[in-house]
Amino acid sequence: MSTLKTPFKYDFVGSFLRPQALKDAKVRFNNNEITKEEYDSIVNDEIAKLVAKQKELGYHAITDGEFRRTFWHLDFMWGFDGVEHKATGGGVPFNGELAVLDDTYLVGKFKAKAHPFVEYFKFLKQFEDENTVAKYTIPAPAQTYLQFTVPGSIERTREFYATDDELIEDIASAYRDVIAQFYEAGCRNLQLDDCSWGSALTEGGTEIFGISSDEYKNRLLKVNNLALDGKPEDMVITSHICRGNYHSTYFSSGAYTPVADWVFANENVNALLLEYDDERSGGFEPLAKVSEDKIVVLGLVTTKSPKLESKDEIIARINEATKYIPLERLCLSPQCGFASCEIGNKLTEDEQWAKLKLVKEIADEVWK
Numbered sequence: 001m002s003t004l005k006t007p008f009k010y011d012f013v014g015s016f017l018r019p020q021a022l023k024d025a026k027v028r029f030n031n032n033e034i035t036k037e038e039y040d041s042i043v044n045d046e047i048a049k050l051v052a053k054q055k056e057l058g059y060h061a062i063t064d065g066e067f068r069r070t071f072w073h074l075d076f077m078w079g080f081d082g083v084e085h086k087a088t089g090g091g092v093p094f095n096g097e098l099a100v101l102d103d104t105y106l107v108g109k110f111k112a113k114a115h116p117f118v119e120y121f122k123f124l125k126q127f128e129d130e131n132t133v134a135k136y137t138i139p140a141p142a143q144t145y146l147q148f149t150v151p152g153s154i155e156r157t158r159e160f161y162a163t164d165d166e167l168i169e170d171i172a173s174a175y176r177d178v179i180a181q182f183y184e185a186g187c188r189n190l191q192l193d194d195c196s197w198g199s200a201l202t203e204g205g206t207e208i209f210g211i212s213s214d215e216y217k218n219r220l221l222k223v224n225n226l227a228l229d230g231k232p233e234d235m236v237i238t239s240h241i242c243r244g245n246y247h248s249t250y251f252s253s254g255a256y257t258p259v260a261d262w263v264f265a266n267e268n269v270n271a272l273l274l275e276y277d278d279e280r281s282g283g284f285e286p287l288a289k290v291s292e293d294k295i296v297v298l299g300l301v302t303t304k305s306p307k308l309e310s311k312d313e314i315i316a317r318i319n320e321a322t323k324y325i326p327l328e329r330l331c332l333s334p335q336c337g338f339a340s341c342e343i344g345n346k347l348t349e350d351e352q353w354a355k356l357k358l359v360k361e362i363a364d365e366v367w368k
Helices: 020-030 036-056 118-123 141-147 164-184 196-202 215-226 255-264 285-289 313-322 349-366
Strands: 080-088 091-094 099-102 103-111 136-139 189-194 235-242 271-274 295-301 330-334
Touching: 020 036, 091 118, 103 285, 118 136, 118 164, 136 295, 141 164, 141 189, 141 196, 164 215, 196 215, 196 255, 215 255, 255 285, 271 285, 285 349, 295 313, 313 330, 313 349
Parallel strands: 136 189, 189 235, 235 271, 271 295, 295 330
Antiparallel strands: 080 103, 091 099
């Protein structure tokens, strides 16, 4: 088993554009033209090709690109007891576009069972070698809490949970169970993807919950940290904090300042992968709040546009960040995945690889 630990000086978030062969297979499967077994075989082949490309580019983390998912977050939630979903054509308004998502809601108590993502991880793990390690990405507990407490979901949730505290306890317990399942399967690098903090960045962003901004952030921190209670010492758990990433659009804007005292200072993760690709992210000043036991991965290269960044400008921004975090505790990555949902962002696969080549080239120069 590989003993390498994420994050690396040059890294990536996890999701990748779906290859055309995978898109075509999905259509054929949905039209009942191929069997589930035939579809799964194609998915396996495309994941193997993706891992080979990640290795060819010289990256040390390998992922399955989230190729088995339609949505970066909802598919994982469907793997618990008490959760139901259906496609309704609705979704969440992003900047200029509706992010079409399945309606996902509770039909009972939220409980762990044998999670299918653990089997997906086992398939990925076989590709580890002396230079690479498999990391798996799942939505953060706070993201799951958010899913079941927003208007439209909270009404169903209240049929099973009288208070948010009860819901938080069950989400945390179920996550601890699934984290143990991943560990038993040999996973030592787990990434929690978390857009919940993004909803607390803008003025009035928590009004829909009917509670104060501070109380909302207290709940996000509580569910995340409760879920990590008792995690194995040799398991690295990181958090990727994002403001939304759907078809090259975004959900929220704002500097990390309003949440820094919570997630930067007090969330019990080993590293933070942070979105810093444009002015929507604000400055680096909030990094001063990051606790000394955490590594920070600067997401300075955007996945929302095919335009390649200037190497000199990225290096200058890394140097600027060192005013708040020493260089040895910094890393570099794209700001988010290339395809948080199946639809993917508005760039080509070649442009995707060019972004990753640039990240490695810069990192090799900065951290010689």
